[in-house]
Amino acid sequence: MSKDHRSEVDAAIDEGKGVFEISRKGRWPRYALDMVGALAIILALWSAALMYSNLTGGVAFPTPLDVGASLWGLLAGDKLLGASIYQHTIASMGRWALGYGIAVLLGIVIGLVLGTTGWLYGAGMNSTNVYQLIPGLAWIPIAILLFGIGNIATVFIIVMTALPPVVIATASGLRSVPPVYLKVADMLELGPWDRFRLVLLPSSALQVLTGLRVALGNAWRVLIAAEMVVGVAMGLGFSIFAAQGALMWTESLACIVIICLIGLLFERLVFTRIEDGMRSSLGLEG
Amino acid sequence: MLRFESVSKAYVDRREGRGVVALRDVDLEVSEGEFLCVIGPSGCGKSTILRLMAGMDVPTRGMVTLDGIAIERPSRELGMVFQEDSLLPWLTVRHNVAMAAKDPTLVDGYLDLVGLTEFADSRPSDLSGGMKQRAAIARTLAMEPRVLLMDEPFGSLDEQTRSELDQALLNIWERDHRTVVFVTHNISEALRLGDRVLLLTPRPGRPSRVWELGERPRNMDSDDMIDIRKEMEAWMGRCECLSGLIDISAMEGAP
Incomplete structure (x- = not known):
């Protein structure tokens, strides 16, 4: 028990309360x-x-103070390689959102098919597991061969890297529904839609969310790397690479700090809240 | 109405290269409105009998029928109350019952019947083990099944809660005399509940002894009941020696 709540606990015991609220300040x-x-x-x-x-x-x-000063300047509007840091960030996030969005849609559809089709599951999961082993950057030559250099190639690399965790989490989530829930669905003769809506989807939602979380990190990491190589003219990855080429080491590190901050923001403000909300609506608290 | 005709059920584990005959040549008849208790040590095929009755498994040999029609898949005529917690945790108690209800206007009535009116809008995670099983019974009753199949539904509860729920179940049964098949390994529970008690011997599972019990309410301290209890305990003791649990949950049914 946290020391912060000791006085509240003591007060509850003294007052004979069975259930009591504690402050969340701790x-x-x-x-x-x-x-x-x-x-x-x-x-x-x-x-x-x-x-x-x-x-x-x-x-x-560069020292942390150098990088802090550079970061402050960039946030205040200093140009980096002909564009503001906001333009670079928006360019990266646009590619990331597009690639991640496509991967999520595709991944969930493929995962649904694999997870609900008995005979496809084994073959599909084995091939996805093998495909997952391909490092994100190994898609670069394939992307360039298929789409040339530029945005489409970058988005393709993101899709290919973010896809496997979504497929695996969705398919295995659907396959790991507790058997007793499936027996209940059988006994109640639920139709396919009710079976999906009332049993399969809620049972597998948290596992799917974990897959989306892993995919998000994969997509972000490979985006930065891909931008360094696949010939885009704006973006955080491009900035790191081009600033390093121009010996602007401090600016290069400032861009890395921005990448970390954006990742942290999504992890803490978006996914953690979605997971908490999901746990609560699935009745998995307590 | 519910009949087993020379039913055998085997399971195989291809990976381990072995099989188990869970039931062998079982003939059994359950009459309309009867409360049948099935007892026996672990691994004697009690749950297999219930799964076959529920259509959740098919016999390897023989036939299970309801009014002469083979049971081949689960249906709303055969309502099952499971041993494990089977309420969907993302739905309220009322919604869990309503999703099964044949007549949605009767949902509150079923909740009242099992004493859960006050908890209708609670989530299963807010209920005790006994309350969860009450809710599961309400859900199964709401299906209005012809047969109520209960697989050690109170097995994980303490003796006092179990005894209270047994009484609640009897009260419900006495309203409409729906056919009940109740699996338990608890002799006291079987003596409290059943019109008839069937003992299964293990490996392979076979009915070995049937006791017809008298009218209710029963005096558990009467000489007759004490004699029957002793006899059941002796038989169970013999069966326990034959038993040896083999987990068939990961095995494949041999249809």
Whole structure:
């Protein structure tokens, strides 16, 4: 039990309450503490890189203060490679949203087919598992051969990388519905739509969400990498690569910080909330 | 009305290269309105009998019929109350019952019958084990099945809750005398509930002894009931020695 709630618990015992409310303030200090801890680890690793760079006498490694100042300037409107950081971010997020959206739609449809068709499941899952082993960047030559260089190739690479976790999570989620729920559906002679709506979908929703989460991370990571190689003229990955080419190391690192912040934002503000809401609506709390 | 004609059921595990005969040459008849209890040690085929009755499994040999028609798949005529928690956790208790109801206007009546009116809008996660099973019974009753099949429905509950639910079930049964087949390994429960108690011997499962019990209410301390209990315990003891649980849940039915 957190010390923050000790006085509230004592008061409840003294007043003979069976059930009582506690303040939620305790969550923030703990969360803040975790964030400070994570930041400390990152800064420690950064310092180690700085020291190593000084020892080897290479190019001066940017300090956190340098990168902070550069980030501040970029956020305040400084141009990087002819565009604002907002334009670069919007360009990347547009590709990411398109590629991820296509992967989610395709993945859920394929997963539904595999998960609900007994004879296809084994073959489909085995081939998806093999296909999942292909590293995201290995799709680059195929993308260029099929679509040339540019946006479509980048989106293709994102789709191919984000697809397998969605397919696997959807299909295996549908196959891991507790047997007793299926027996209930059989006994009630539910039609295909009611069976899907009342039993299969809610049973597998959390697993599908996990797949979407993994796919989101895959898509984001490969997008940045693909932008470095597949010949786009704007985007965060392109900025990292082009800034490095122009020896703008500080700006390059500032772009990496922005990438991390966007990922964190989605993880904390979007997925965690969706998962909490889903758990609550599925009656899986408590 | 419900009849087993020379029914055998085997399961095979291709990977392990072995099979199990869960039931062998079972002949059995359950009359309309009868409350039949099936007892026996673990692994004697009690649940297999119930699955075959429910149409959730098909016999390897022989035939299971309801009014002369072979039971080949689950249907709303054969309502099952499972041992494990089978309520859909994302639906309220009322919605769980309503999804099964033949007549949606009677849902509140069924909830009242099992004493869950106050919890109609609760989620299953807010209910105790006993309340969940009450809700499961309400759901199955709402189907208005011809036969109520109960697979150790109170097996995971403490003795006091089990006894209360047995009484609640008897009260419900006495309203309409629906046919009930109730599987249990608890002799006291079988003596409280059944018109008839059937004992299965294991490996392969076969009916080995049937007791016809008298009118209700029964005095469990009467000489007759004490004698029957002792006899059942002796038979069960013998059967336990023959038993040895083989998990057939991962096995394939041999139709």
